[in-house]
Amino acid sequence: MTVRSDVRTEGSPVIPTQVVAIDGPSGAGKSTVARQLAAKLGFGFLDTGAMYRAITWHFLQEGCAPAECAGDPDRGLARMRQALAGAKLELVSGAVVCNGRDVTAHLRTREVESQVSAVSALPFVREAMRDLQRAVAVAGPVVAEGRDMGSVVFPQARWKVFLDAAPSERARRRCQDFARQGRVVSESDVLEEILVRDRLDSTRSDAPLRQAPDALYLDSTGMVTETVVAMLLKFVRAGAAASGAS
Numbered sequence: 748m749t750v751r752s753d754v755r756t757e758g759s760p761v762i763p764t765q766v767v768a769i770d771g772p773s774g775a776g777k778s779t780v781a782r783q784l785a786a787k788l789g790f791g792f793l794d795t796g797a798m799y800r801a802i803t804w805h806f807l808q809e810g811c812a813p814a815e816c817a818g819d820p821d822r823g824l825a826r827m828r829q830a831l832a833g834a835k836l837e838l839v840s841g842a843v844v845c846n847g848r849d850v851t852a853h854l855r856t857r858e859v860e861s862q863v864s865a866v867s868a869l870p871f872v873r874e875a876m877r878d879l880q881r882a883v884a885v886a887g888p889v890v891a892e893g894r895d896m897g898s899v900v901f902p903q904a905r906w907k908v909f910l911d912a913a914p915s916e917r918a919r920r921r922c923q924d925f926a927r928q929g930r931v932v933s934e935s936d937v938l939e940e941i942l943v944r945d946r947l948d949s950t951r952s953d954a955p956l957r958q959a960p961d962a963l964y965l966d967s968t969g970m971v972t973e974t975v976v977a978m979l980l981k982f983v984r985a986g987a988a989a990s991g992a993s
């Protein structure tokens with residue numbers, strides 16, 4: 748799957764429906780579950796958090812990330828707009844490529860982590876990402892995970908899920924991810940970061956993290972990934988059968 752930021756769905760944008768939209772807070776396990784579900788269904792996988800992280804990385808490279816522009820916010824916004832216009836984002840079989848460079852390994856660094864909530868709160872960034880996300884889903888069915896998939900980007904998605912878990916469990920899972928990457932981080936620090944991110948993501952004015960009214964709510968606390976994937980597979984297949992699709 749390849750999409751470039753110069754792909755635009757201007758005019759009368761097509762809003763795709765063959766989408767499993769999975770939203771939820773940080774560390775709820777969305778990426779792992781969505782990736783496995785997509786593989787089982789033969790759908791594409793759209794990790795929209797990775798897209799926001801890649802743009803944040805690009806702003807950092809350009810020296811115009813929000814924290815760097817705090818002294819002159821108007822000029823900062825103009826520089827971010829310019830940097831966004833010059834960004835060519837590609838999603839190529841699990842990797843995120845920005846202006847020809849594979850940036851996947853940089854997406855979870857502390858620098859990116861510390862700026863991504865502020866970047867993802869910017870309406871002009873969200874608008875560009877939304878158009879790209881729709882352009883990907885126009886090309887074929889996808890499992891898309893993020894914060895606003897069912898509420899804003901794909902309001903007519905055939906399947907919507909809000910995946911949640913207790914904050915302490917989300918912090919524990921994140922620590923395990925970090926440990927796999929060789930990073931030692933205390934669970935209480937991660938919990939604190941998660942709670943800050945939850946607050947920022949849920950209180951921003953543009954597309955805050957919110958459960959779509961027609962989404963299935965699933966609390967995965969205490970469940971292993973396989974159980975969650977199996978439940979969602981059943982949910983998707985039941986929906987497909989109910990509407991007569993194969």
Ligand code: DC
Binds near residue numbers: 868896
């Ligand atoms: O899911 P994640 O941790 O990779 O997301 C990184 C950040 O991007 C997080 O602060 C929320 C934001 N995000 C968003 O605002 N909308 C999305 N659809 C996906 C992520």
